[in-house]
Amino acid sequence: KQHNMKHALLILVSGLILWSCSEEGPRGPQGYPGNDGSDGSTPKLYYFDIPVNQYNKMADYNNNSYDYNNAWIAFGSIDGVTLTENDLVSVFMHQTTDGGPDNYFHALPYLDYFDNGSDFNQYGYGIMDDNGDLLFSIRRNDGSAPFNDMNATWAIQYNVYVIKGTASRKAELPKDLEFATEKELCDYLGITQRTKAVFIPKALN
Numbered sequence: 001k002q003h004n005m006k007h008a009l010l011i012l013v014s015g016l017i018l019w020s021c022s023e024e025g026p027r028g029p030q031g032y033p034g035n036d037g038s039d040g041s042t043p044k045l046y047y048f049d050i051p052v053n054q055y056n057k058m059a060d061y062n063n064n065s066y067d068y069n070n071a072w073i074a075f076g077s078i079d080g081v082t083l084t085e086n087d088l089v090s091v092f093m094h095q096t097t098d099g100g101p102d103n104y105f106h107a108l109p110y111l112d113y114f115d116n117g118s119d120f121n122q123y124g125y126g127i128m129d130d131n132g133d134l135l136f137s138i139r140r141n142d143g144s145a146p147f148n149d150m151n152a153t154w155a156i157q158y159n160v161y162v163i164k165g166t167a168s169r170k171a172e173l174p175k176d177l178e179f180a181t182e183k184e185l186c187d188y189l190g191i192t193q194r195t196k197a198v199f200i201p202k203a204l205n
Helices: 184-187
Strands: 043-050 056-058 071-078 090-096 104-107 109-112 120-128 134-140 155-163 199-200
Touching: 043 199, 056 109, 090 120, 090 134, 134 155, 134 199, 155 184
Parallel strands: none
Antiparallel strands: 043 155, 056 071, 071 134, 071 199, 090 104, 090 155, 109 120, 120 134
C-alpha cells in the first residue's frame, strides 16, 4: 500500500552549521514569540541516530512530487511524539562516515557531492499525511548504493525541530526569515537544550 506524503516546511540555511544549541555565542535575533495557549506549544528539538543498515532500498516509490526511485529509505516515528499536518517540522542531518564530515549538520534537503565534484548523495525527508510518520531518504545520483556498505553499523544523526500547531491553525514562521547557522535558529525559537529521542523504524509497504 502506498502512503500519501506531504513535504514538511523547510528552513533553509547556508553553509556548514554546528549542531550544538547550548554553546555560548553572540546574541542572536529576537526569539520565537511563543504562544498564548491556543497557537501551539513550545518548540522542541529532538535528536537521534539511524544506523545505515536500517535504510532499505525502494525500487520505485514516489508521491507524485518527489522521486524516490532507487532511494534508500528509513521510515518510522519518534517514540512519544505524534506529528500532525499542522505541525512545523524541520530536519538537519550529520553523517558519521569515516574521516568526516566533522561535527557539522546540514539542513535537509541536502546534496552531498563526492570528491570528483559530479556525483552526489541526495538527502531528504517527508511526513506521512495519514499518520504523521517520518521518512528519511538517501539517493545517489546514478541510482547505485549511497555508501559502499549499506550493512554498516555507523549512523546518520538527525536534529528534528518540531513546533506544534493546533487543529485549526498551522504552526508557521515568517517567510522572510533566514538563518546563517543552526544556532541562530535555536536562539530564535528559544531552544536551549536537545531532547534525546528514539526513532522507531517501521516497514514501508
